[in-house]
Amino acid sequence: MSQSKSCLVISYGPVPTPQYQKIEGGGMRCWGLALGLQQNGYDVTVAINQSFPLDISSQDDIALINWQEDEEFADLINTFDAVIINYSMGGPMSYIVDHISDHVMLVLDCYVPIYIEVSARNAKDMPTEYRNYSVDLTHWNKALMRGDYFLCANEPQKHMYTGALGALGILNPYSYKTNRVLVVPFGVEESLTINNPHNPYTELGIKKNDFTLLWFGGLYPWFNIKPLLATIKRLSKEFDNFKFVIVGGKNPYNQNPDFQRQYDETYKFIKSNHLLDKSVFFVDWVDYNDRINWYQHANIVISINSPGEENTYSWRTRVMDFVWGEIPMITNGGDPLSDSLISANAAIKLANTSEETLYNELQALIVDKKRTKKLKNAVANQKKLYYWSNVVRPISIAISSDYKPYLAEKKFKLDNRLQPTAPQTPPSRIKKLSRAPRRIVGIIRRKGVKRSAAVAYSTIANRMKRAKSTVKGKRYFFFSHPIDYTGAPLVLLDVIKDFTEKVPAKNISLIYPGGEKPLINRIRKLGISLDKAVLGIGGRLIRAQLGIKKDDFVLLNTVAIYSNYRDCILWMLETDQLNEATWFIHEDKPELRFGEDKGLINRIENLIKSGKLKIFVPSHQTAEEYNDYFSTDKIKVITLRVEVPEIYESEHKTSDFNTIRFMLSGTSTDGRKGQLLAISALAKLQAEYISKDPSQYRDFSLTLLAVGKDDYISSQVRSIGKGLLGNKVAFYETKPKDEAMEFTSKCNATICSSLNETFGLFVAEGMLMGHILIRNKASGYHEQIVDGKNGYLVNTNNINEFTKILEKIVNKNQSNADLKKMSDSSFEMAQKFKKANYYDQLIN
Incomplete structure (x- = not known):
């Protein structure tokens, strides 16, 4: 293989770097693929969404860049020999499909069987879940239609995706002989480096001789947790030395209410039974480099699954990480990875997940600790099978071949004047x-x-x-x-x-x-x-x-x-x-x-x-x-007409600016409204200015309108916002206009940090309510802002500059009267929008 082959691995969330240590499975997967390909001689670049700004340009000889959906990124993806991206990323995935050249190999990472995983959530709000699924389905299918190769985690997944590709016409008489569904499971790094060796359980008051059962990762809806909780209650009463530790039960990157419900119900059960911080402990997500200490000092980790299609087709990221950390596991299996470990005597098999079975098996382990130690060597032997350098070989072979199935079939159809593979009704019938x-x-x-x-x-x-x-x-x-x-x-x-x-x-x-x-x-x-x-x-x-x-x-x-x-x-x-x-x-x-x-x-x-x-x-x-x-x-x-209810259209009083109530409105599903940029700048304002001299600054809040709950990007916006700003930020889902106007009326400053706009309707609505503007140069700024008169123009991509403008507004050196003057200017400038008539502009 030529050393010049280049590969771009696209991640939405961060990959493990010194800067980012709380990493979810998707980021770990992208970094693992990059490491494996780099070890196989490829020139690899990892791209991370600009919502997670990077402070380094490379790590382990792998280039690191930020990306956003713009012309520069569209050009960039077409400079690589191959691009790898998770096909279930939604809007960003569709963006890649729309802009990638046919001559660039597109490798879709399908290791998460998203069609089944989403269906298995057992959502309480089924109409909303169904509606979201239907929208996402169009993105997933669109991605599959363009892919050259498809990565899956195991043989059951390969069968599933082969069926899906057949239904979409991707598997057909022309493409049949090409193996496009490649089994590339989640792998592990060869190194087991412990940068800061310590026993984190001692900080919880757990003694070295206690028996520690670990649950590591999110308490997701498909895990049958209730029988385990009943078992924990019994064991806690019977054994003083029994401790159960849940690390990372609440995923900070996923605010889906069904995911949150499982965690909340677990916490409530533990607390109501007086087990909290006595025999049961909850720990937030830990740093990526510190997770090894949690593995090394626990006796055994438990993984229990609910039987069903999701279990059959999954490849448990957390189980793979347990293998990397060489920790013994007890599980009911049912997923391919756990079953392979059980077969190799590298995990203990639970016959089922009933309370009685769990109690009997765990009681036996507490009594005989030596049994868990015997498992460690077997786990270490299994680990070698999943080194990233070995796991990625099917991808390496595909990229090296330079055969692009999508392009080849497109040329075949063109050369033979063939219609698309989707069935067409004969014109004569119509x-x-x-x-x-x-x-x-x-x-x-x-x-x-x-x-x-x-x-x-x-x-x-x-x-x-x-x-x-x-x-x-x-x-x-x-x-x-x-x-x-x-x-x-x-x-x-x-x-x-x-x-x-x-x-x-x-x-x-x-x-x-x-x-x-x-x-x-x-x-x-x-x-x-x-x-x-x-x-x-x-x-x-x-x-x-x-x-x-x-x-x-x-x-x-x-x-x-x-x-x-x-x-x-x-x-x-x-x-x-x-x-x-x-x-x-x-x-x-x-x-x-x-x-x-x-x-x-x-x-x-x-x-x-x-x-x-x-x-x-x-x-x-x-x-x-x-x-x-x-x-x-x-x-x-065409001048847009902007109207707000009369009760909200008014100038502000001077006293209204004792507190600055920022707002930003717009859907968060594709990141284009720049919510994370605003959150980052306000967090920097709080940390570097206000916290050092609180008396010098006004209080502030941030209202974010139209931020969803279930999609990937919105979940991250909510998690990061709460993590950085706490109760200073409030999130609201998409509302009818009248309700949205009510929220807007309670604010007095509008932020526009959008990556793309054509006008910024929400900005003009804020102007009619006398809002001060903090606005970038996305389209519409000519019509809406005069720098220094009704607000400030700012490069919102420059967080330092963004923060300084915000500091100027909340700093008491700028009087309430000065801010009111800006507010009045906004109100006056917005009057032109009320007079616009579309019939006159379009017809005359």
Whole structure:
């Protein structure tokens, strides 16, 4: 293998460095893969999300960098021979798929059977869990469709993923002979270095001669913990020298309520039975380098699982770490790794997890401590099988081969003029159906023709209804992505409302794929027509569905509308079946939205040049970006209308600034709103300024709106925020606008640390409530801030600069009167947003 082969391993969370010592399994996995590949002669770089800033550029000859979803990162990933990333990372994974070149090998790490793991959580709020799962499913499947190779942890997983790839058409007659699902389990480092050898149990009051049973890791919902707790209660009464220690029971990186519930119930049981800090001890997550001391000084560690699919397909990260630490284990097994240890006499097998079985086995171990010592040698022998340098060899062979299955199949299909592998309904069937009498269509539908036939039926029925309707004159069509509580759909609701005041509501149609019921109900009350957008149907069916005429008004709202509807409208413009259309784009950075689709870009450029396609964006900076991208000067700014309830729209009193109540609003699922940057800067403010001279500074708080609970990034935002700021930070999930406004009204300063914006609607709403602004130069700043007048411009990526600006605001050297003057300026500047009328701007 050539020494020049380069590999990028992408992690969201930190990997173990001197700076970061509390590491979850994903970070450990990424670092292990990097070590193994580096030991096999590869040039390896590990990329960590910029939410975890690095203070070193390399470790153990492995380069370390930070990443974020921007053009620089999109370019960077295409400079490597291979990229490895966890396929279940959600939005960031989709970003990689959208921007990676076909010539770069994409290796998807699938060692967590995420489809099954999420399903096994037994969530209390099942509708929310199901909804989140459905959204995540699109990301996971999208990732698998692009992957070259897929890493799994064991043979059962290989069978599972082979089935999944077959269902998605990735496993097919062309690809069958290529082994793309590679068994690469979680490995271990060869070194067992103890940097700071000590017995941490003595600090808990546990004596050397006590029998210590260890639980190490999160108390996750799939662990059947209740029989064990009952056993612990019995053993604690019977043996004074019995101690049970739970280390890291609450995962600081996962705030999922179902995960938290198991921990809380365990803690409550222990406390109510008066065992806390007597025979049972809870310890927070420990530093990565210190975990070996917990392993070395315990008698045995326990791992109990709930039987089921999750157990069968899992590869227990914690069990692998126990092997590394050479600690004996007692387990009921059922997962492949534990079963292999039991077979090698390197672990004690529990026949089941009943209270009686647990009691009998643990009682025997307490009485005969020598039994656990015999297991240690067997564990050490098993450990050699899982050294990272050995584990990664299947990846090494794949990268060395330079064979890229995704690219090869793409060329094969192109060379042979083959259609995509997804099943297509024969055009002749739809054609015949579109001409069939309604009675025959009904018969065909009842007999179960594929869904495309049902869609055709629906569109024809709509067209017939419209032909008989009383709608006269010009019609107005608005196309949207899902109607939710994010900025673009809410703006569209205001646009439609303005149009209903100028044209008959019955002449207006909204075409959308679904959305939040309260918002849909609001739209219905306007009296307009609603049509469902259907992904995948062709232009002819779309035209039949909608019946758009040449002189009708058409508005596409955001780049994210369904591509088949977008392409249909562009085709109608190109063929003179539609005079003109308007595209209201709410996204910034066009290079990220349109990528390398040269065909689409050329179509848009030609339509802009001809005057058939008008594009509007919400800010001057965004207009400059799009004009430059499409080589034109015709893209214009539309002034957004911003309104808040009258009870909240007011100037502040001088006394309102005795405390600074910062707020930042925006979903946290992809990290783009920069919540962690704001948290870091405020934590630095507290540690380096306020704590040294509290009397010199105002108190402060931070309100973060629209931060979820269940997704990976939101969980980290919540955990890090609470860890650094404690009760000074409050988190709220996505709320309807009226509720969100109430939270915003209780604050007096708005932070915009977004990595991407097109305007920053929440900033303008804050201005109408008299908020001081702390804002970066993400698009919209021209319209919203004059540095030093209504707030401060700041480079929020520079934490030191960010902190100094915050210090200037909370420092009492700046009077309340000065802050009120800034607040008043914000309020005055925001008045222009209230007057904007969308009908006048779009039509006139």
